[in-house]
Amino acid sequence: MTEHRSHTYGIMAEFESPEQLLAAARKAREIGYKNVDAYTPFPIEGLAHAIGFRWTAVPLITLIGGVGGGLTGFGLQYWCSAISYPINIGGRPLNSWPAFIPVTFELTVLGAALFAVFGMLALNKLPQPYHPVFNVERFGAASTDRFFLLIEARDPKFDLAESARFLQEMSARFVTEVKDEE
């Protein structure tokens, strides 16, 4: 243990294959761990579900962005053409809505895309320059060919020795404590 203020963030296990990780994640949920996260070099089907993460707000946020963008687009054109500066050209309607569709469409897509991307980043709390998992030296392999499971210390069932034993039993190649330095 180092002298300066550092505390345990959690315990991390390294696996060789996605199947092993998936099995360990399922088992961890099964025996009652709640604050579990997994780190993988590519998205693995069913993994988010296995660590108890089911619902994401990204589609809803995207819908809001799209509807907002579309309303802004149409409203902008209507207001400019019919209210702010109406020009009567041969008695043609000021609210010539078919001509407003292309810009309305483009702004719908723009709004939805911006909300989707920035909504996703915000929900993921990115950018985030520091995170305790980066303190683990071997963690760099999470972006190559290793699969990690983390049990966080804030989990009510967390116990350093007990959780480590559990992970070792799940055929982890390597188990380590994750320190959080303040």
Added chain:
Amino acid sequence: MSVTLPPANGREVQRLEPLLEPGHTYASVTDKIAAVVLTRPLGIGWLFGFSLAFVAVMILFVAVAWLITKGVGIWGINIPIGWGFAIVNFVWWIGIGHAGTLISAILYLLNQQWRTSINRFAEAMTLFAVACAGLFPLIHTGRPWMAYYMFPYPSTMGIWPQFRSPLIWDVFAVSTYGTVSLLFWFVGLVPDLATLRDRAKAPYQQVIYGMLAMGWRNSARHWHRYQSAYLLLAGLATPLVLSVHTVVSFDFAVAIVPGWHTTIFPPYFVAGAIYSGFAMVLTLAIPLRKAYGLEDFITMRHLDNCAKVMLSTGLIVAYGYFVEFFMAFYSGNKFDVFLANQRLHGPYSKFYFALILCNILTPQLLWIRKVRRNVLALFLLSLVINTGMWLERFVIVVISLTRDFMPSAWGRYSATVWDYATLLGTLGLFTMLFYLFVRGLPAIAISEMRELVAHQAHAEEDRT
């Protein structure tokens, strides 16, 4: 698209070539792609190509500076041909910019796994092509510093853009397309930037890629939201990519000029855009895989598939040319009939025949499997097709404008050296950006390649 994906049952899998040469692991694909960016020294070939492109960019700077000094009179445009090279080049570049998003979005929704190793650089190609395209309308205004007039902002003049004009639709379509393509590209890059950050040895690389990766840590929760956002972006980009060239075609089709005022324009412009975009993908992919030894990832099957997409979109384009002619005569409108005859017999007929040769006749070679499997032939054909697509826009813009309704208002068009300098300059800009991209960012999506390795391992298990 005429590609069958390997379904789960074994027989079908064996018939198709793999999308990735066998024997690759998660680590080996990561190493190979990341090494191009992180460790490989600058080769003489890269420096030579980059320098050539850089010279062309300097020519572009001179051409644009002279244009701003003297005005658009230095170009060959004059009434009645107010559009000329600037619009020809604009439409050509924006068309090339369609393949990237098509590959990333539409092929993603259709679950076409062969998009994986070509989507990243195709998206980059899209961005660079859109940048080149956007330059032309901007400098064609003659006063690019007034370009903000096109955006609806509360000005002291109290007036607004004309929202009923296709030219304003174009502003919104192209700027939205550019923005969404950039977002799509960047979102795809984030996990790969994290990979580079984790592997980087040099401190400057760690800092740059670390900042760009934004602290991405490959968490399963993050991946879940990420995939959701990526799928939604693909769904949004799909109608967007079709809308952009539709709106560009409205620039012509909404006008009453003979040869422009036709309803076939939107679909045939979109098909032409995909046609030229895939040609440019091949133009870039073939030297890229050769120079960096990426033949394992960009396989003959990828090139073959691109060739098939070109062949099918090329046939749609041929159908478009046919319908233009048919409708001109079928309508009985004497201006339309006259214009159709002008294309065949007028002063610019040699461009029209060159167009037919480049865009319709030569690409029929792609029916032959041997041609589709010959890298050099594909490379040459892709150049021929892009020349043809440039000629198509020249034919549309120039022939219609030089001879419309009143013979007293007819004119001729010939480009000046400044027109050619600007075209050459944007080719240089495009090439230079691509050279920088290849060395600065992973040209193939690394995390998606790892996913492909996992898929292939599963397919292998199913077979045994």
